[in-house]
Amino acid sequence: MPKQIVGGAVVDSLDRPTRLLAARRTAPPEFAGMWEFPGGKIEPGESPQEALQRELLEELGVKVHLGAELEGPTSDGWPLSIKASMRVWLVEVRQGMPAPLEDHDELRWVELMGAQLLELPWIPADRPIVRALVARVSVDAQD
Template identity: 75%
Template sequence: MKKQIVGAALVDSLERPAKLLAARRTAPPEFAGMWEFPGGKVEPGETPQQALHRELAEELGVRAELGIELECPTSAGWPLNASAAMRVWLARVTEGTPEPLEDHDLLQWVELDGAGILALDWIPADLPIVHALVAFAAK
């Protein structure tokens, strides 16, 4: 069974997202300086949504309202590697100001118009999710 990872597409609006909060990784070395969706592993006894709330509090110091889950190409989620898949939810900050507390050194709001968001150096496994998010926002 694949390791379940959860991620948040932190957007300015759950109904009509125009901006995404991207997070720049500090580790591991092969991903340091690359951009990703904040999130992490689902721990035993947690639902994916509980894990995502915990990860957002730990990594960014925020509480968020979760919206829809981005449609995934597999039942396990978006393939990250041979042993892990990620499910991604739209989320909107409801409490706190996002800060790079853990695993990140920079946060940046980017337009979901395609050009701004695609100019960032995304972790390769996250890039298909970025494209899906851009397509969703364009609807």
Template identity: 65%
Template structure:
């Protein structure tokens, strides 16, 4: 382990096979992130596996159960750098039960059309999420997960 805070995020899509829509969440707190869009998720607790943490976080934040798909490839095993103290790993996920609702840390959820790249990128994302959004959009041009 690197000493970085490990964060997990869900690229919640309408379906894992040939996704057309992505569920995004608008932060309500903390103040400096309020109003910015992100991938729902949160911190991995000590001793917790990242995938287990993501399942827990999506249940707590959105009230949903999901089936996890492939991880969105990052340049490092630690994931996508968020700042000098934290990195995030992101998995594709499909809702299996529950209706997504902004229960914690968010004031709005929105399904965005993955085929409208400009509209997705036009959302005011948390700055550290922009490289992840670009990689996600690039990945949905070809089959999810690509060559593993």
């Protein structure tokens, strides 16, 4: 079974998301300067949702409300490598102001429906997740 990672698609509103908070990595060297969904590893005894809340508090200094999971193509979520996959939830900040505390040197709110989002140099494994998020938001906006 692949190592399970959790990630947060931090949006400005769970009801009507229009912007995504992208985080620029500082390490490892092959990913430094690339953008990603903040998150990390699940610790022993944690549920994926608990791990995501802990990781976002550690990395961004915020408490969040979890929304729906952005389901991936496998039962483990979104493949990151042969050894790891990531489950991603839409999340909304409920307390605090996001700041790059760990692993990132810049945070940026990006319009979900604008070209800028897909033009950012995303970590390759996160790019399909970004596309799925944009597709989901555009379908939700039509409802």
